[in-house]
Every structure is written in structure tokens, then in C-alpha cells.
Amino acid sequence: MQLREDALRLEDLALYQRSATAAIPSLHYPVLAPLGEALVQLRRANRAHAGQDFAEPAVERSSIDALEILELEETDPDTVRFESDATLEIPPEIFRDYDIRGRASQISKALAHAIGQAIASEALDRGMTSMVVATDARESSPLLREHLVQGMLACGIDVIDAGTVPTPMLYFACHHLHTMSGVMVTGSHNPADHNGFKIMIDGETLCGERIADLRQRISGQRYHQGQGSYRVTEIDSDYSKAILDDVLVESPLKLVIDCGNGAASVIAVELFQELGCEVLPLFCELDGRFPNHPPDPSVAENLEQLIAEVRARGADLGIAFDGDGDRLGVVTASGNIVMADRLLMLFARDLLSRNPGADIVFDVKCSRNLTAVIVQNGGRPIMCRSGHSWIKEKMKETGALLGGEFTGHICFRDRWFGFDDALYSAARLLEILTASGQSLDELNAELPHAIGTPELRIEVPEEHKFALQQRIVDSLALENARLIKLDGVRAEYPDGWGLVRASNTSAALICRFEADDEEAMRRIQAAFRAELGSLLPDIALPF
Incomplete structure (x- = not known):
């Protein structure tokens, strides 16, 4: 009976998805969420055709009746569970310092389900009763979301699915819907074959020991049991309204916006148009393969097309977003980053x-x-x-x-x-x-200027990077420098500084340097090169 109810709700959404007031239905079966979301995306696309008859059905009723998904055996929506399995593969390296992330192939359906159970159980332990879930545009995200949600529901947490949105909209939904807890399925700025989970519980973005605790909970199978509810929501208009109510753009600007085919594509162009800007979109179509450039605006090469477009179109500036919309890149009218x-x-x-x-x-x-x-x-x-x-x-x-x-x-x-x-x-x-x-x-x-480098990557094995960082922290000796060991080692000189630390999101050590002039830059880099060369003799340095 519940499956038939879901089918009828989706049918109504499909038949009238061009209506400006069409609502996203609550569904008993989270596995049907991608279909509901696809219909919502189609509705969004058709909003631009305001001159057409909104009462005209978008699809024929027969096409809905023919969907194979309606032939599924009628079962309770939460009977699809994974058995407890002591052999569940849990790659330790995906449990990182501030999220769970790795290659999508490392996160099996069973592991995604277990991660959902662990997150929901932790939330319930903290007194939470509901959580928001959303995904980025990656091809692996819908499947991970499906099994994550199944695990969460099996523990008794209520799930609100916000669909495909940028991570900031997931966080906003947690505040706006008063859950203060949510999970974003995203690989962030990493390559297309990566994915993972950013987690907020009771207003806290989990990191460090909190992430490690989730892994321990999975290993010990310490889960709540229950029956959670599931519904779908659309947060776009509320998010846009909150920004429009807060920010005042006093005069129109001409912008080039590069979404990098990431999740910001669902809202960025419309939002900045509503702020009064002329928007020239660049790669603002959802495509989780990221075919035009990697989804990381902190890397200068990924901004080359944006810079060219800003110059060619005479724009006031260019704005770039990463794969899940929480990293910002900016270029000036003259093309400076x-x-x-x-x-x-x-x-x-x-x-x-x-x-x-x-x-x-x-x-x-x-x-x-x-x-x-x-x-x-x-x-x-x-x-x-x-x-x-x-x-x-x-x-x-x-x-x-x-x-x-x-x-x-x-x-x-x-x-x-x-x-x-x-x-x-x-x-x-x-x-x-x-x-x-x-x-x-x-x-x-x-603003004050100095000579600075971008992030310089030293590729190292994922499993060795923190041990290498600790060796550097313990042994690095630099004359006339004040060493800050807050995160790796940052050596402060009177006329500049240098840094080496382990990346938390990739298999690399990261270096960065800044100096008052070229001579100081050469001297600081030479000091680091001498020390790191002796500590890491088999590793090529990028400076």
C-alpha cells in the first residue's frame, strides 16, 4: 500500500510538474527519491517558459503507469537492510580529519549503510530526532545517498531529503528546518571518482576524534534500532530569500560565474540575477564528471577559462565555486586571481x-x-x-x-x-x-602585498603522510626562525615564512612560502630544501 501511495504522489508531480505551485511529495521509500528529484529538476527548468500553459501535463499518464519501478514487490520500506557482518571492509584512510572521503569505489553499499547507522546513532545519542540529507552532482552520489538513508532510517532517525544542492544549502536547511543536523554526500573539490560525507550533528561539523568515533561505532556495530520517517523538501527559495534579505548590492555588476559543473549550478545564476547582476554563466550545468576542469577554484589552472571569459566579455569580475559550493574563487576584471x-x-x-x-x-x-x-x-x-x-x-x-x-x-x-x-x-x-x-x-x-607561492604539493603515499609530517615536526631545525607547530610546521622569519604540513584531503604534503622580496623567498626556500632533503631524501621537492 505504501508503494502505491508513493507512485501516485510521483504521478501527480510528473503530470503537473510545470505548475509553479507543485509540491515535492513525502515518500515512504527513499529509493524513489532520485525519481522525485528528477521531476523537480525538470520543473525548475520549465519555470523559464512562463508564457506556456502551466496546466498542460508534462508527461502522459501512460508513461507513468509504464514505469517498471511500480512493479516492485510490495514490502515495508525499511526491510531492505544489511546483515551485521564482521567482514565489512572499512578502509581506515577514508575516515579523515574533518569528513569521510575517498574513492567512491572504496565505499560499498554496505559501508554506506553502516555509516548511515553510525551517524544516526550518534545523533540520537545527542538528543537529535531528525536530519537533513543532500548530495552533490557526482554520478556515485545517488547510490551512496540511498544506502546512507536506509541505514539512518533503520536506527529510527527521521530523514529530510533536500536533493541535489550545494553543501551550504544543506547547512542552511539544518538551521532553517531546526534539525541542526545533516549529512552531505559529496567529494567536495576532489576528482570525479571520489566521494564521501560531510557531517553536522547538533550544530557541530564533525572532525578529528568525532570522525574516528564513527569508525569505532561501525566496527563495534553499536547502533540504535527503530523506524524513521522519510520526506523530500525543496530549500532553494528559502535559501535565496535569506541571502536577498541580508545582502544589498547597490548597483548592477556584470559577472562571469563558473560553477565547474558542480552542485552550485542549481542556484548560482538565478541567485545573482536576483541580486541585480548581469550573469554570464560558464559551466553551470550539472555534470558530476566535471568535464571542463577539476572542481577546485583554489588551483590557478582551474581558473584559466574563467579569466579568459571575464576579459573577453568585459565583466567586472569572475566568481568560481568548487564541486559542492563551499569554496570560493575570485578573479578581477583584469584577470588577477x-x-x-x-x-x-x-x-x-x-x-x-x-x-x-x-x-x-x-x-x-x-x-x-x-x-x-x-x-x-x-x-x-x-x-x-x-x-x-x-x-x-x-x-x-x-x-x-x-x-x-x-x-x-x-x-x-x-x-x-x-x-x-x-x-x-x-x-x-x-x-x-x-x-x-x-x-x-x-x-x-x-591591500598589503608580498611575494607568495600557491600550495606546493609533495606527492606521498596516503598511509605515510602523517608519519612523514610527524618526522618533520620532531626534527625540523631552522636557524633564526620561530617555529609554529599548530599544523605541521610554519617557520616565521623577520621577512617571510614557510610551511610544510600533511594534506587532510589528498595523498600529499603541502608547502607554502611567503616573503617580502625575491631574495628572502630564495633564502627561506633554500633553508627548507636543505632540511627536508635530509629528512626525506627519496622524495622530490617542488621548489
């Missing part, structure tokens, strides 16, 4: 003008000029280890109103919710630009 630590300088200067004395959190990879800008404008700079989860945790601990990291995660807590949101951050940037009456090139030129 404005790295996230420089964006933080602009945001800090603006925020501190209204909130003097506020704390501002940034990661170990950021320019030390950011510290100077914060101090000069009356704020308190707080350095933190890298990682979006650590930034948010430190912001909560200190009450900071702004936080961010070099890779483009930026979190506002003055007028927003404190989570990393590239769409909202881009809107705040436009607010600053139009209020100032200056171009981004002009504002960027006002």
Missing part, C-alpha cells in the same frame, strides 16, 4: 568597521599580511589549523565573527550562520564592491 586570504582582508576590514574588537580566525596557510590588516582595523587575529571543520570549531570556541582558510572556505557569523558558504561570501563581496564605488582591482591594490 584574488586568493582567499586577500578576500579575508577585505571582509575583515568591512566587518571590523561595524564590529570593532571582533575575533577573526584563519588557517596556517594564510598570509601574515592578514594578521596586520586585522590588527590595523581593531580586530584580534587567531591562527588555526587548516580545515573547514577546525575553522568553524575555533570560531565557536572564541565567538569569532569571521573565519576562513587559504583554500577558499569562508565563514560569516555576524549576519549569517557561521558555516562555510561560497555563495553567500560572493554576495558579501559584491556588497562591499558596490558600497565602495571601486573596482575589485582597485580594492585589491589597496
Whole structure:
């Protein structure tokens, strides 16, 4: 009976999906969610054809009747379960410092189900009763979501499915729907064959020991049992309205927006048009294969097409989002990349003008000029280890109103919710630009400059990277440098600094350098090269 109810609800959605008021139905069977979501996406696409007759059915009733999915055997929606299996393969390397992530092939259906059970059980232990779930655009995401949700329901948690949306919209839904808990199925900025889960429980983005605890819960099969409910929701309009109510763009700007075929494609163009901008879309069609460039705007090569389009179209600036919409990349009208630590300088200067004395959190990879800008404008700079989860945790601990990291995660807590949101951050940037009456090139030129490198990767085996980092932390000796061992080693000199740390999202050690001039850069890199060469004699260095 429940299966027939779901079929009829989907039939109604399909027949009238071009209606502006068509509702997304609640479903008993989460396995049917991708079909419901596809119909919703079709409805979104057809909104543009306002001149057509909205009462006209989008598909024939016979096509719905013919769907093989209606021939499924009538069963209870939660009887599809995985037996407890001591041989369940649990790759330890996918349980990372601030999410669960690896190659999609490493996350079996059974493991996704177990992860769902572990997350739901942890949420129930903390007094939560419902969670929001969403996915990015990757081809592996719908299947992972299906088995994740089955595991969650089997523990008694109620699941609200927000569909395919960027990660910030998942976080927003957790606040807006008062669940304060959710799971995003996403591989973030990683290659198309990667995937995983970002997790928030009771307002806390899980990281460190909390992620390790989930693995231990799976190993010990310590799960709740119950019968959760499942429904689908659409959060797009509420999210857009919240930004439009908060941000004021005083004059129209011409933007090129590069979504990189990622999840931000579902909302970015429409959102910035509603803010009053002329939007030139670039790769704003969902395609989880990321055919045009890797979905990471913190890498300069991935912005080359955006830079060319900004110059060719005479745009005021270009904006880029990563695969799940929580990393921001920005280029000026002249084609200069404005790295996230420089964006933080602009945001800090603006925020501190209204909130003097506020704390501002940034990661170990950021320019030390950011510290100077914060101090000069009356704020308190707080350095933190890298990682979006650590930034948010430190912001909560200190009450900071702004936080961010070099890779483009930026979190506002003055007028927003404190989570990393590239769409909202881009809107705040436009607010600053139009209020100032200056171009981004002009504002960027006002900020202090230094010679800096991008992230320099030293490829190492995944299973060895943290041991190598510890060897460096224990043994690195650099004359005339103050060593900060907050996250790897950052060596501070009077005229610059260098950093080496293990990446939490890929099999690599990461180095970065900044200096007042070329001579200082050569000297600092030479000191690191000599030390790392002796500690890691078999590894080629990229500097």
C-alpha cells in the first residue's frame, strides 16, 4: 500500500510538474527519491517558459503507469537492510580529519549503510530526532545517498531529503528546518571518482576524534534500532530569500560565474540575477564528471577559462565555486586571481568597521599580511589549523565573527550562520564592491602585498603522510626562525615564512612560502630544501 501511495504522489508531480505551485511529495521509500528529484529538476527548468500553459501535463499518464519501478514487490520500506557482518571492509584512510572521503569505489553499499547507522546513532545519542540529507552532482552520489538513508532510517532517525544542492544549502536547511543536523554526500573539490560525507550533528561539523568515533561505532556495530520517517523538501527559495534579505548590492555588476559543473549550478545564476547582476554563466550545468576542469577554484589552472571569459566579455569580475559550493574563487576584471586570504582582508576590514574588537580566525596557510590588516582595523587575529571543520570549531570556541582558510572556505557569523558558504561570501563581496564605488582591482591594490607561492604539493603515499609530517615536526631545525607547530610546521622569519604540513584531503604534503622580496623567498626556500632533503631524501621537492 505504501508503494502505491508513493507512485501516485510521483504521478501527480510528473503530470503537473510545470505548475509553479507543485509540491515535492513525502515518500515512504527513499529509493524513489532520485525519481522525485528528477521531476523537480525538470520543473525548475520549465519555470523559464512562463508564457506556456502551466496546466498542460508534462508527461502522459501512460508513461507513468509504464514505469517498471511500480512493479516492485510490495514490502515495508525499511526491510531492505544489511546483515551485521564482521567482514565489512572499512578502509581506515577514508575516515579523515574533518569528513569521510575517498574513492567512491572504496565505499560499498554496505559501508554506506553502516555509516548511515553510525551517524544516526550518534545523533540520537545527542538528543537529535531528525536530519537533513543532500548530495552533490557526482554520478556515485545517488547510490551512496540511498544506502546512507536506509541505514539512518533503520536506527529510527527521521530523514529530510533536500536533493541535489550545494553543501551550504544543506547547512542552511539544518538551521532553517531546526534539525541542526545533516549529512552531505559529496567529494567536495576532489576528482570525479571520489566521494564521501560531510557531517553536522547538533550544530557541530564533525572532525578529528568525532570522525574516528564513527569508525569505532561501525566496527563495534553499536547502533540504535527503530523506524524513521522519510520526506523530500525543496530549500532553494528559502535559501535565496535569506541571502536577498541580508545582502544589498547597490548597483548592477556584470559577472562571469563558473560553477565547474558542480552542485552550485542549481542556484548560482538565478541567485545573482536576483541580486541585480548581469550573469554570464560558464559551466553551470550539472555534470558530476566535471568535464571542463577539476572542481577546485583554489588551483590557478582551474581558473584559466574563467579569466579568459571575464576579459573577453568585459565583466567586472569572475566568481568560481568548487564541486559542492563551499569554496570560493575570485578573479578581477583584469584577470588577477584574488586568493582567499586577500578576500579575508577585505571582509575583515568591512566587518571590523561595524564590529570593532571582533575575533577573526584563519588557517596556517594564510598570509601574515592578514594578521596586520586585522590588527590595523581593531580586530584580534587567531591562527588555526587548516580545515573547514577546525575553522568553524575555533570560531565557536572564541565567538569569532569571521573565519576562513587559504583554500577558499569562508565563514560569516555576524549576519549569517557561521558555516562555510561560497555563495553567500560572493554576495558579501559584491556588497562591499558596490558600497565602495571601486573596482575589485582597485580594492585589491589597496591591500598589503608580498611575494607568495600557491600550495606546493609533495606527492606521498596516503598511509605515510602523517608519519612523514610527524618526522618533520620532531626534527625540523631552522636557524633564526620561530617555529609554529599548530599544523605541521610554519617557520616565521623577520621577512617571510614557510610551511610544510600533511594534506587532510589528498595523498600529499603541502608547502607554502611567503616573503617580502625575491631574495628572502630564495633564502627561506633554500633553508627548507636543505632540511627536508635530509629528512626525506627519496622524495622530490617542488621548489
